Amino acid sequence: MSREDVEHYIRSQNGSTLSIADQIIIAHWLRDRGIGPAHDGLKRTEIAEAIGDRLDYQVRTSLKHLREADVVEEFRDSGPDTYVIADWHEEVFVMGMVDEAAAEGVEALIDHIQDDDPSSSGDAPAVADGGVTLRRVVSSQFDLQPNALEQFLREGDQVEKLNDAVKAIEESDYETREDYGAIEFLNVPYRYRLTEKVTNLYEE
Structure with a gap:
């Protein structure tokens, strides 16, 4: 599948949300940098610092919707919270x-x-x-x-x-x-x- 198909999937899951365009930008940005299952992941602040000026809504909002659609995984490192x-x-x-x-x-x-x-x-x-x-x-x-x-x-x-x-x-x-x-x-x-x-x- 192509990037367009991923966009279609995100729209099918979260098309009613106002931040849908931001969600697609974040997903592609993570993909382009290899931030996948084998990666240690990035903090929300790191994502915001890198591409926050390209987004219309808070990164927190888009990540919440992407997590609910099983597009991104939210996790903490092992150890105390x-x-x-x-x-x-x-x-x-x-x-x-x-x-x-x-x-x-x-x-x-x-x-x-x-x-x-x-x-x-x-x-x-x-x-x-x-x-x-x-x-x-x-x-x-x-x-x-x-x-x-x-x-x-x-x-x-x-x-x-x-x-x-x-x-x-x-x-x-x-x-x-x-x-x-x-x-x-x-x-x-x-x-x-x-x-x-x-x-x-x-x-x-």
Whole structure:
């Protein structure tokens, strides 16, 4: 079968969709580059960067329709679907120890807050200059009285609290220290390649 026959197949499956022309462009583009069943596939962002300016609709939309018509395969590499990263932690990849890493981060954050307290440091430039302490920055984020902060941070969802506290600090005049920071959840992106069925259509 020819490229025209593949186009006919796509139109027969998805002819009622507005992005049909884009779907055909993507299928031919993948074919021309050998992105078939034996290939490792491409991420959606890679396809968009290469030919997004030739398309009228989002690449995501066209790939969804092509997947539903069994024109492209959507898959992830083997391994976890999500990576949990704490670039400040000695392990960096903290899958399986998220709660422990969050607890460590919270304790380091509390140490930073207490080190910045005027009573601890004896010299608090932020307060002297008419600013606020780190304790005030973080407690304001959670709508708390400053003296209730330690107990609050040590209870409940420490991942969420640590991330919210880090965000507040980064948006203030303060900076986080090297021994704590946010915990990020990064989804492994899907990859796309032509299915064996459509590859055979091109080759017959």
